[in-house]
Amino acid sequence: xxxxxxxxxxxxxxxxxxxxxxxxxxxxxxxxxxxxxxxxxxxxxxxxxxxxxxxxxxxxxxxxxxxxxxxxxxxxxxxxxxxxxxxxxxxxxxxxxxxxxxxxxxxxxxxxxxxxxxxxxxxxxxxxxxxxxxxxxxxxxxxxxxxxxxxxxxxxxxxxxxxxxxxxxxxxxxxxxxxxxxxxxxxxxxxxxxxxxxxxxxxxxxxxxxxxxxxxxxxxxxxxxxxxxxxxxxxxxxxxxxxxxxxxxxxxxxxxxxxxxxxxxxxxxxxxxxxxxxxxxxxxxxxxxxxxxxxxxxxxxxxxxxxxxxxxxxxxxxxxxxxxxxxxxxxxxxxxxxxxxxxxxxxxxxxxxxxxxxxxxxxxxxxxxxxxxxxxxxxxxxxxxxxxxxxxxxxxxxxxxxxxxxxxxxxxxxxxxxxxxxxxxxxxxxxxxxxxxxxxxxxxxxxxxxxxxxxxxxxxxxxxxxxxxxxxxxxxxxxxxxxxxxxxxxxxxxxxxxxxxxxxxxxxxxxxxxxxxxxxxxxxxxxxxxxxx
Numbered sequence: 001x002x003x004x005x006x007x008x009x010x011x012x013x014x015x016x017x018x019x020x021x022x023x024x025x026x027x028x029x030x031x032x033x034x035x036x037x038x039x040x041x042x043x044x045x046x047x048x049x050x051x052x053x054x055x056x057x058x059x060x061x062x063x064x065x066x067x068x069x070x071x072x073x074x075x076x077x078x079x080x081x082x083x084x085x086x087x088x089x090x091x092x093x094x095x096x097x098x099x100x101x102x103x104x105x106x107x108x109x110x111x112x113x114x115x116x117x118x119x120x121x122x123x124x125x126x127x128x129x130x131x132x133x134x135x136x137x138x139x140x141x142x143x144x145x146x147x148x149x150x151x152x153x154x155x156x157x158x159x160x161x162x163x164x165x166x167x168x169x170x171x172x173x174x175x176x177x178x179x180x181x182x183x184x185x186x187x188x189x190x191x192x193x194x195x196x197x198x199x200x201x202x203x204x205x206x207x208x209x210x211x212x213x214x215x216x217x218x219x220x221x222x223x224x225x226x227x228x229x230x231x232x233x234x235x236x237x238x239x240x241x242x243x244x245x246x247x248x249x250x251x252x253x254x255x256x257x258x259x260x261x262x263x264x265x266x267x268x269x270x271x272x273x274x275x276x277x278x279x280x281x282x283x284x285x286x287x288x289x290x291x292x293x294x295x296x297x298x299x300x301x302x303x304x305x306x307x308x309x310x311x312x313x314x315x316x317x318x319x320x321x322x323x324x325x326x327x328x329x330x331x332x333x334x335x336x337x338x339x340x341x342x343x344x345x346x347x348x349x350x351x352x353x354x355x356x357x358x359x360x361x362x363x364x365x366x367x368x369x370x371x372x373x374x375x376x377x378x379x380x381x382x383x384x385x386x387x388x389x390x391x392x393x394x395x396x397x398x399x400x401x402x403x404x405x406x407x408x409x410x411x412x413x414x415x416x417x418x419x420x421x422x423x424x425x426x427x428x429x430x431x432x433x434x435x436x437x438x439x440x441x442x443x444x445x446x447x448x449x450x451x452x453x454x455x456x457x458x459x460x461x462x463x464x465x466x467x468x469x470x471x472x473x474x475x476x477x478x479x480x481x482x483x484x485x486x487x488x489x490x491x492x493x494x495x496x497x498x499x500x501x502x503x504x505x506x507x508x509x510x511x512x513x514x515x516x517x518x519x520x521x522x523x524x525x526x527x528x529x530x531x532x533x
Contacts, residue, residue: 001014010294010533011525016285017278018524025278031273032266039265040111043104045257048250050188054166077168078159081187086194087157089151090186091227097142097149105176155185167247177252182230184250193224195242240266289495294518297489300496305514306486307336308521309366319368319397337373338515343514344461345485351452353482355475357502359468359492362519364393366488367463375426378461385430387466387478389439392432392464398423407431410447444477452481469502477509488518
């Protein structure tokens with residue numbers, strides 16, 4: 001039997017967590033799944049850097065780089081490097097326009113590969129639509145691919161300043177670390193060529209096309225154009241007469257930009273989902289209007305708890321002795337029966353009204369099992385009266401085929417002795433019977449009072465089952481003929497305020513509510529954890 005104290009304990013907190021375990025699991029799964037998909041969609045990207053020096057030795061001053069100031073260096077170079085004049089030679093030299101649309105799939109996870117493949121199909125479909133009805137020529141198709149490659153390269157190349165210096169970095173990214181280094185080197189050299197071309201234009205205007213300096217610059221540009229393949233150069237090959245010089249060439253990086261440990265990330269997401277699920281379970285528990293524990297029931301209703309009956313699997317709950325229910329289910333009735341026997345001895349409770357909030361089969365099952373336990377314990381006769389004339393269930397519990405019962409007895413059509421059914425274990429049953437009259441009128445009649453008064457001397461304890469408190473006023477009427485009332489509260493269905501409103505009429509009549517039974521109690525904490533706490 002579960003024990004509890006009047007202070008919030010670790011068990012109370014664990015009970016909330018385990019009660020909402022499926023909610024926590026449902027919370028964890030999407031969080032972990034989303035993080036897994038995000039990780040799978042992150043293809044490792046590598047970066048390579050070329051360190052450049054501004055204001056190196058040059059043959060001619062030019063207005064496009066003269067007096068740009070420290071703060072404007074990075075912005076100017078970033079704009080120039082991302083221009084078509086600089087990137088187009090790189091695209092042509094490295095043949096980036098031939099890179100397939102699904103290039104990323106070579107380095108991506110299987111999940112990302114499927115996504116890239118679907119994107120590729122869309123691109124190809126859009127291209128086919130663009131070619132109809134007027135088909136593009138090969139030159140137009142090539143121009144489109146070159147423009148697309150330039151646009152992609154623009155997004156993969158950037159400039160980063162080196163603080164408090166005339167240096168800046170050209171950064172290039174790619175899924176292939178070697179390709180990133182080649183692109184970075186090629187872009188840096190294309191930018192130097194661009195710078196030399198600006199000087200060449202000025203020299204031609206100043207000296208003419210046959211001047212020695214013009215010829216030297218043209219030769220330098222031709223030689224530099226040969227290096228756009230991005231392969232590393234020797235130190236002397238880097239000394240070009242440009243205003244921008246390469247200080248360090250790009251190297252192949254071994255580490256991606258985001259070095260993500262998938263296992264660690266998934267573990268963290270698992271813990272995050274667990275924490276979020278636990279917090280959510282406490283929030284739901286806070287707003288849940290059902291009774292969370294036996295202590296909760298006692299505190300709210302101010303009614304002593306006689307015991308709890310665990311929830312069991314299976315739709316048909318009948319007599320414990322006729323079925324193979326778990327031991328804790330049978331033990332619950334044993335403990336509650338002992339409590340009722342003590343009340344019978346100390347307060348002379350002979351007639352006990354069993355009332356639930358909603359009309360159901362539960363009061364009949366509980367009364368039958370309690371009567372059986374008490375009959376075996378005290379070795380005296382116990383009677384169960386089914387006063388639920390609207391929805392009788394006692395005949396089903398005891399497999400009674402007779403249709404005679406309380407209704408016929410009150411109407412005087414059948415003698416009390418002829419309507420009694422003997423069940424065994426000193427338990428007698430008075431079924432509800434049948435009647436065409438209003439049940440409330442029958443139960444409030446003088447004949448009903450006479451029946452109850454006449455049987456008190458013949459039975460040690462009499463259980464009276466009635467319709468639900470929340471549905472009818474039968475319990476209010478029968479409370480006047482009962483020595484005490486036992487309230488059955490369903491932990492799964494009954495809300496606090498609903499129960500409070502339902503029992504208010506019998507409280508106003510000053511009826512003796514001797515205790516409550518918490519039915520369908522869920523022992524959600526695993527036994528091993530319960531013992532440890």
